[in-house]
Amino acid sequence: xxxxxxxxxxxxxxxxxxxxxxxxxxxxxxxxxxxxxxxxxxxxxxxxxxxxxxxxxxxxxxxxxxxxxxxxxxxxxxxxxxxxxxxxxxxxxxxxxxxxxxxxxxxxxxxxxxxxxxxxxxxxxxxxxxxxxxxxxxxxxxxxxxxxxxxxxxxxxxxxxxxxxxxxxxxxxxxxxxxxxxxxxxxxxxxxxxxxxxxxxxxxxxxxxxxxxxxxxxxxxxxxxxxxxx
Numbered sequence: 001x002x003x004x005x006x007x008x009x010x011x012x013x014x015x016x017x018x019x020x021x022x023x024x025x026x027x028x029x030x031x032x033x034x035x036x037x038x039x040x041x042x043x044x045x046x047x048x049x050x051x052x053x054x055x056x057x058x059x060x061x062x063x064x065x066x067x068x069x070x071x072x073x074x075x076x077x078x079x080x081x082x083x084x085x086x087x088x089x090x091x092x093x094x095x096x097x098x099x100x101x102x103x104x105x106x107x108x109x110x111x112x113x114x115x116x117x118x119x120x121x122x123x124x125x126x127x128x129x130x131x132x133x134x135x136x137x138x139x140x141x142x143x144x145x146x147x148x149x150x151x152x153x154x155x156x157x158x159x160x161x162x163x164x165x166x167x168x169x170x171x172x173x174x175x176x177x178x179x180x181x182x183x184x185x186x187x188x189x190x191x192x193x194x195x196x197x198x199x200x201x202x203x204x205x206x207x208x209x210x211x212x213x214x215x216x217x218x219x220x221x222x223x224x225x226x227x228x229x230x
Contacts, residue, residue, distance in 0.1 A: 022099040027075065030068040037182055038065075042073050043227065044189035047162060054122035055192060056150050058216060059164040060224075061131040062140050063185070066166060067100075070129055073164075073187055079127040105149070118153065127162075132213065139168055139183070143221050146213040148206075155209055160192035163216045165223040188223040 034040040057079060059070060067081050078101065085104040088094040103117050121128055132146035143165075154161050167186040193216055198208040 019099040019101070022096070023101065026068070026100060027071060030065070030072055033065070034069060034072050034185070038069070038185040040069065040072070041184075041186045042189070043186065044191075045073065047189045047191050048074070048077075051127075051160065051162070051192065052125045053159075054125050055127055055159050056154055056161045057127050057129040057164055058132050058146075058150055058161055059129070060140070060143050060166055060220060061133050061136045062138065062166055062168055064136070064138065066131070066136075067102075067129070069166065069185065069187060070164065071100075073189070074127060077126060078124075079129050080121050081129045082131075118157070122157070122159070132216075139170075141224075143217055143224065146217050148209050148213055151209045151212045151216075154212065155195045155205060158195055160194045161212070161216055162192050163190040163220045163223070164188070165190070165220040165227075167224055167227050169228065186227050188227050190219050190223060193219070 057070065057074075059066060063069070070081075071079055081097070081100070081102040082105045083097055083102045087097065088102075088104045105114065118128060130150035132150055133144045134147055137144065150161065153159075165188045167188065169184045169186070171182060171184060193212065195208075195212065198211050198215075201208045201211045
C-alpha cells in the first residue's frame with residue numbers, strides 16, 4: 001500500500017523529471033534556432049561569471065523568443081522567469097512555462113509565497129529574470145520606462161541586477177513580415193548594478209529604488225545605441 005506521503009514524493013519526482021526533459025528539449029530547439037536564424041551574438045558574458053550566489057537579470061522585451069534567448073546565453077546555469085499570473089491560466093501555455101521554470105507574479109500574490117520562491121532559487125545559485133517594461137513590444141527600438149518591482153527585491157536581498165540588452169537588426173534582403181521572426185540578434189550583458197551604489201542618494205528607500213531603475217534603463221539604452229549597427 002502506498003502511503004499519501006510516498007505518493008506525493010513520487011509525483012514530485014515525476015514532475016521534476018518531466019520538467020527537466022521539457023526544459024532541455026526546448027533549449028536544444030532554441031539553441032539551433034538562435035545559431036541558424038538569429039545568428040545570435042553575445043557581448044559581455046564575462047559579467048555573469050562571478051555570481052555563483054545568484055542575481056537578478058533584467059532585459060527589454062522585444063521578441064517572442066526573449067526568454068529562450070536569455071536561457072541560451074545563461075546555460076549551463078539555470079535562469080527562472082517571472083510571468084504575469086494571467087499567463088499561467090492559459091491552457092497548455094501555463095503548464096508549459098511552469099515546466100520551464102517560470103513562476104507567477106501579481107499584485108494579489110501573497111508576499112511570503114514570492115519570497116519563498118526567490119529564496120529557493122538563490123539557494124541553488126541560479127538567476128531570476130524580470131522584464132521591467134512589463135509588456136512585450138515586438139521589435140521595439142526604444143526601451144520603455146521600468147517598473148520598480150525587481151529593484152525593490154534587489155534592495156531587500158542585497159543582490160545585484162544585471163542588465164541584458166536585446167538588440168534586433170532587420171535583414172535588408174527580407175520582407176518586413178519575415179523580419180518579425182528572422183531578424184539578427186545581438187545581446188549585450190552589462191556589468192552588475194548593486195543597491196549599494198545608491199545608498200548615498202537623497203530621499204527614502206523608494207527614491208533609491210527609482211534611481212536604480214532609471215540608471216539600469218540608461219545603461220541599456222546606451223548599449224542599444226552602441227551596438228545597434230553591429
